[in-house]
Amino acid sequence: MKKKIGIPSKRFFNKAEKLVKSAIGAMPELYQDYYHVNDILTDDTPELQNLILRETGLEKFKISAGTSDMLAFKPYISQLIGDIQGNTYYRNYNNPLGNTNARQALAIAENAKFSKDIYTYKNVGLTEGSTGAISQIFEYIKREYPKSEVVIASPTYYLYKYLAKFYQLDYKEAFRIKPGRTAEFDSIKDIEEKISPRTKLIILVQPNNPTNQLSSISDLKALLVRCKKQKILLLVDELFSDLMYDESLFTPSDNIAEKVNALQNLVIVKGYSKSKNLAGFRIGYLFSANKNFMQCIDEISEQRQCFAGASNFAGVIILDSFIQTILTQVAKGVKVDMAIFKSKILFKNVGLPFNRNSSIKKVVKSYTAYKNNLIQKYGDYLDLVLETLGNDIESFVPKTTAFNTFVKIKGVEKTNFFDVCLNYYLCSNVVTQIGPCFAFDQENWQRSPNLGFWLRISYSRENKRKFIVSLKEFSEFKKIYLNNPDKFLRTNLVF
The missing domain is CATH 3.40.640.10 (Type I PLP-dependent aspartate aminotransferase-like (Major domain))
Structure with a gap:
């Protein structure tokens, strides 16, 4: 049964602190920045990951992932399989x-x-x-x-x-x-x-x-x-x-x-x-x-x-x-059939996987539907993210491109940002990436009123329920952490 967000025992935090300090101490100087410390603690410190799994009973989940859970276009997967089975390129x-x-x-x-x-x-x-x-x-x-x-x-x-x-x-x-x-x-x-x-x-x-x-x-x-x-x-x-x-x-x-x-x-x-x-x-x-x-x-x-x-x-x-060559021509006003005809001439010496116009038209149509569906799904997801975190968001960025967004979380200005993210990870097994992963250092983001606690959210998770629950848990955790700072692990580290 899933555990609610709470405050782990002092014994758990003591064990976690030893593992965190040991991992950071072993990092080369080139890795002594917020991105690498965050990445190594959450992805390359198995002892810490196992400790968190035992404590929370939850599998690791990323709300700031740099990849999408969505499936690739099926004809691309078929092409990959066909090429491998036919020994086409890899030998x-x-x-x-x-x-x-x-x-x-x-x-x-x-x-x-x-x-x-x-x-x-x-x-x-x-x-x-x-x-x-x-x-x-x-x-x-x-x-x-x-x-x-x-x-x-x-x-x-x-x-x-x-x-x-x-x-x-x-x-x-x-x-x-x-x-x-x-x-x-x-x-x-x-x-x-x-x-x-x-x-x-x-x-x-x-x-x-x-x-x-x-x-x-x-x-x-x-x-x-x-x-x-x-x-x-x-x-x-x-x-x-x-x-x-x-x-x-x-x-x-x-x-x-x-x-x-x-x-x-x-x-x-x-x-x-x-x-x-x-x-x-x-x-x-x-x-x-x-x-x-x-x-x-x-x-x-x-x-x-x-x-x-x-x-x-x-x-x-x-x-x-x-496919992209055809779609670029169509976007410039060329009819689909003519775009296919012109593209076949351009690709005649490259080695097309198929040549029949009917097959090409079908694939182009299905690719367009696939991409439109993906964009629509991402857009709906983003709206849900902003709605879920609404009361915790001070600022957000325009809805321009999928599948990440960047939001400024209010209420944590006087905290150590590394400690906030580390304790959220320890309590929920959820991985985050914040401002200093992408620019400057942690001190700049904590000190500047124009910066602050900016959280990258990758709304490209296939498990929507788990994703939204993780966002709600972040809000819940934030309240518990701010009300009980002395009961959590305090490293005061700055990267």
């Missing part, structure tokens, strides 16, 4: 940038946005998820500009700041918030202020995770012009661009770059983990019109001696690229 070696047909398919799909071809397969590199792409770009910067500086639009994915530290590159975090019930995080103006003569790389996630912020076309255009003028590489992470609630609001970064003749200053990163729900397959890619940059990425890929495993899933990449 072959590929060149450093990955399977050529898959890269050609991606180039065709990305070209569909333009009136002329911008990319060939040589402008595309397969990577181990989008994280592999990001890592290669940082390695390029370290190799070519070892004394340079990186500007990171924050809050954002922890890996950007981690890689800057790992490669011993100086970095600045660009940040700007417009407070209010619906808060807006928009970093571009601060990015421009933080650019220096040493800046060689700027990071922008468009749309942002976790804030859902979408930078305006005019701001992005001005930033690209600045990058062109000062010979800066702009890395735009478009991982969440396929999950817009209103697709008309998003303009691809390379469409904007083309208009200001700044394609040479742009590299885009994408992957199949968020919108395709294939996170575990680690399918990612980067692409850029800059030939010299791509040549360096080729060399970096080769020296790693372990080329992208995404090549094993070339069939899915080709199938998805084919």
Whole structure:
């Protein structure tokens, strides 16, 4: 029977404290930040996890997960199974940038946005998820500009700041918030202020995770012009661009770059983990019109001696690229049948999984239905999240893109944020991620009135009941914790 949220025994807290201190003490200096401490305590300290399981009787649950529980598109799963059964890709070696047909398919799909071809397969590199792409770009910067500086639009994915530290590159975090019930995080103006003569790389996630912020076309255009003028590489992470609630609001970064003749200053990163729900397959890619940059990425890929495993899933990449090419043309006003006809010509040398028009039309129609259903489900989920936490929310971010949201929890301003999250985990076996996982450090979030206790909520859980119960338990726990702080574990640690 499920236990209610309560205050565990002193004996339990003593055991937990020893395990927590031991785990943190064993972490290397590079991991002494909020994200890594939180991640290692909740995912890589089995003794602590077993202790919590015995105490609560509950399996671990994440309300801030970076992946979705939703199933992938069935034809993609069928394609994967068929390719494995047919020994199609996995028995072959590929060149450093990955399977050529898959890269050609991606180039065709990305070209569909333009009136002329911008990319060939040589402008595309397969990577181990989008994280592999990001890592290669940082390695390029370290190799070519070892004394340079990186500007990171924050809050954002922890890996950007981690890689800057790992490669011993100086970095600045660009940040700007417009407070209010619906808060807006928009970093571009601060990015421009933080650019220096040493800046060689700027990071922008468009749309942002976790804030859902979408930078305006005019701001992005001005930033690209600045990058062109000062010979800066702009890395735009478009991982969440396929999950817009209103697709008309998003303009691809390379469409904007083309208009200001700044394609040479742009590299885009994408992957199949968020919108395709294939996170575990680690399918990612980067692409850029800059030939010299791509040549360096080729060399970096080769020296790693372990080329992208995404090549094993070339069939899915080709199938998805084919579907996206058709849908891009349809969005531009081309009739479906004509879009299929044109796309078949473009893909004739790539290796399509099927050729019959009736089959293609059916798959495109079912993919559209799948995606629309996914977006609808996410949207309903988000509304339920805001309703459930209503009285605890001081601010939230716009409903722009699925499947994360960022909410500011009120009432915990005078607490130690690490202790709040740690004790919630100890009492409920529920894992959270808050502001310092995505920018700055814990002290900044606790001290600044414009920051505070911002909680990322991933409303992509399949078990809706468990998810909503976890949110309600968070509210319940918060009341108990604030009324009885001395009865909980107090570390006073700051990361």
